[in-house]
């Protein structure tokens with residue numbers, strides 16, 4: 356089995372494995388961290404599984420049935436759930452407006468359109484992100500220009516953003532990856548200096564906070580995902596938040612086939628450019644039910660992440676992530692950096708296999724996906740060759756080599772998923788216990 360498993364695959368497997376398991380499985384006592392590693396035939400540190408995700412509650416069912424029985428399923432049918440969700444989510448985040456969308460990807464596309472990102476423009480983005488951030492920019496026929504990653508924070512290195520600005524740059528897209536806030540002040544300063552927009556990819560960062568503001572309400576627009584694995588899931592779904600009535604009116608219009616909306620009348624009597632990126636009422640009903648839970652789960656994840664960080668920072672070769680001053684993460688994944696040398700040369704992939712054998716599901720972070728062919732496919736296409744000069748596309752391709760911080764992050768990150776942080780505190784302690792056990796036997800595990 357590959358150690359590089361996407362969150363979606365992971366949750367699929369976890370859900371199947373954990374079907375029928377209780378939400379908070381019993382603690383397993385008596386597993387010594389000094390014992391034989393499970394990969395070498397010993398007993399695992401953790402047994403009994405982890406909280407399953409997503410979680411469904413029977414008490415939510417009447418609100419879903421109400422939508423189904425009403426027949427008012429699509430946004431334009433007169434149902435109330437989507438607008439209700441938009442108002443509640445905007446209030447929760449402290450944003451003036453919220454527009455619900457079909458997904459996080461479509462939120463990014465709609466948001467970029469409203470901020471006037473057009474074919475042939477450039478958008479500066481974090482490379483250490485889910486591929487949808489790149490893809491959304493490609494959907495605009497714009498160039499996803501990759502800034503470097505700060506190995507200490509796993510988020511964008513703002514110093515590298517400035518060096519990526521060109522006369523084509525239209526927007527900067529910082530990504531609050533794993534729910535960890537980017538250092539937004541320098542990003543905003545660069546954007547202001549060069550008069551470009553900031554669209555936050557907050558698709559993994561519901562309720563993350565930076566300098567007293569919620570992620571997704573700091574730039575011109577913020578985009579969220581409510582896909583199945585997310586902390587606020589509805590299968591698929593997304594949202595855009597922002598304070599500008601004009602920009603949100605443009606978003607609302609573009610997401611609804613280009614119908615005039617609010618103060619945005621478009622350029623034609625009826626329709627302007629647009630698509631169908633609407634959320635359904637049944638999705639909104641699911642989300643409305645989970646808002647209180649999101650707040651409670653977030654507090655629990657934070658408390659348990661602090662507990663985990665306190666233990667992990669005592670282990671040589673394990674480096675928890677540094678957050679910007681005065682910020683709070685929400686931990687969609689809980690990542691740390693792994694130094695194989697401090698584990699007697701045990702390679703990271705082998706470490707991950709050993710952790711899984713100990714009952715701790717974990718995986719690598721994102722790979723150097725700019726070498727995977729997606730971006731080559733784009734820049735070698737007829738369209739991109741028409742939109743950008745051959746020299747620009749060559750320089751663009753060459754620029755990937757400068758992503759040294761990101762390379763380091765891709766090679767050394769290990770992450771556990773958020774559902775582990777919802778377990779009982781004693782179960783959380785199994786994570787450092789498993790790591791210490793593996794460290795003691797690093798050489799034997801490397802040989803096995």
Ligand SMILES: Cc1ncc(COP(=O)(O)O)c(C=O)c1O
Pocket residue numbers: 458459460461484485487488530532556558559579580581582591592593
């Ligand atoms: C960082 C990031 N951006 C964008 C997206 C796209 O969201 P969706 O899958 O809802 O389209 C995701 C979803 O996983 C994401 O994690």
